[in-house]
Amino acid sequence: MDKRANEWSILRTVYDIEECAGVDESERPDFLLSKDGHGAVPFGVEVTELFRHEADARSVRHPDYLDALFRGGPYMHKDDKKPFALSWARITDKDGAVKAENVPVIVTPPIPEADHRRAIATTIRSKGSRGYAVEDGHVDLIIRDRYFPSGEPLPDDYSVTALLSDGVRQALIDSPFREVHLISISRARKQVIRPLIQLMLTERLFLFGKAVEGALGRQGMDEQWKYVQAFAEYMEREGLALDLLDFDGLPVAAYRSSAVGLGRDWGLEIFDLADRQAGLRSWERRPLSALTDDEVAACSQFVSDGEFSWGHYGNPIEPADLEFPKTRSVQVVEVPRDELP
Incomplete structure (x- = not known):
């Protein structure tokens, strides 16, 4: 290709x-x-x-490259000699019986x-x-x-x-x-897609919400708009300015092409605003007691110590017919010498 x-x-x-x-x-x-x-x-x-x-890029763009190396062919570039240094292996089954000797391999350490x-x-x-x-x-x-x-x-x-x-x-x-x-x-x-800025915004809102509930125990956070408006204030205090937009009577916090908010069922909602001229008007901020310096510090500590896990990947619109080197990759388990048969 x-x-x-x-x-x-x-x-x-x-x-x-x-x-x-x-x-x-x-x-x-x-x-x-x-x-x-x-x-x-x-x-x-x-x-x-x-x-x-x-070297890896060349092995993908020329799928026969590594196979040719194993058969004694030349390196395409002098810089490939180190990452594609050849070794020779003995292959055994789980019982130690030798299946093949002097097999050319390229050993890649764990990444x-x-x-x-x-x-x-x-x-x-x-x-x-x-x-x-x-x-x-x-x-x-x-x-x-x-x-x-x-x-x-x-x-x-x-x-x-x-x-x-x-x-x-x-x-x-x-x-x-x-x-x-x-x-x-x-x-x-198989390919999957992850929008990193959208994920970053989602992670911050999730962890901020947990901080408000846990680390702060802030009273009166009984409506969705309060969480989202306080989140925007927190992010501004942290140096990342967000836009608050009105979506169906509730605010969403927007950053670049993404926005996050809380739905009427309190579920996390994620919006793709690839075209920011989509017609959402600005959210008119309502009176809400500002976060104190101590609260911001507590949130920051909670967020920095927290972790947000996700189970979603986007599906590719057109799965590509990807090229791979014509080799077989295996995981090598090193056995201590005194345990060898």
């Missing part, structure tokens, strides 16, 4: 381009999209893929999750520093994450708080992007 075809594949994974009034290739950003309705203006989409290093998250943060910062010319419009970023050569475990529930750690949260805040969509790939080679 050539570069442009791969970029189209990434774009179509997140956006239903058939519903767009126009989709045009560009340079910075990669695409310009426009939607019908509400006087929407074109917005930009930058797309990229995340690899651990260029710390913290390194992975730092790489995501670095990608957001790198792409955010490029500068984009989209007149009157915003820019979204899509990252197809191929940091793990064999895919990720992607459990049914995962920690949003952990996902946003190691610099990811601050990189999102510092970036110019309205939303950052992370496409993750499971070990079964």
Whole structure:
């Protein structure tokens, strides 16, 4: 798949381009999209893929590369010699019977999750520093994450708080992007999508609500608007300004293309406001006793110590036919020498 075809594949994974009034290739950003309705203006989409290093990228772009190395072929680049250093293994069954000798392998040490998250943060910062010319419009970023050569475990529930750690949260805040969509790939080679800014906003509201109930025990929080209005005040005190919008008589806290609130049944509600000209008027703030400095400090401590887990992944609109190196990845269990047969 050539570069442009791969970029189209990434774009179509997140956006239903058939519903767009126009989709045009560009340079910075990669695409310009426009939607019908509400006087929407074109917005930009930058797309990229995340690899651990260029050697992994070459092994994906040339799926026969590693297979050729195992058969004695040359390295495509001198920098590949270290990450793709060949070793020779003996393969046994669980009883120790030798099944094969001198099998060429590439041994990859376990990859710390913290390194992975730092790489995501670095990608957001790198792409955010490029500068984009989209007149009157915003820019979204899509990252197809191929940091793990064999895919990720992607459990049914995962920690949003952990996902946003190691610099990811601050990189999102510092970036110019309205939303950052992370496409993750499971070990079964299935894709899922996670909107990181929307998740960040959702996590903050959930943990703030728990702080109000637990750490503060604040009295009188008996209506949904009080939680959301107090949440906006708290985030402002923490240096992140939110807009309060009126949705069906209740406030929602909006940040860039997302908004969160509490429904009439007190359930957490998440809104995708990709087009902020959707007609929601501002919420007129009501009298509510302000958070004290001690309450803000208590909330901050509770939030920093808390964790928000989520069990939702977005489905790709058009699942891509992904390329993978023509090799088999296995997990090697090291057995102490004195336990070998």
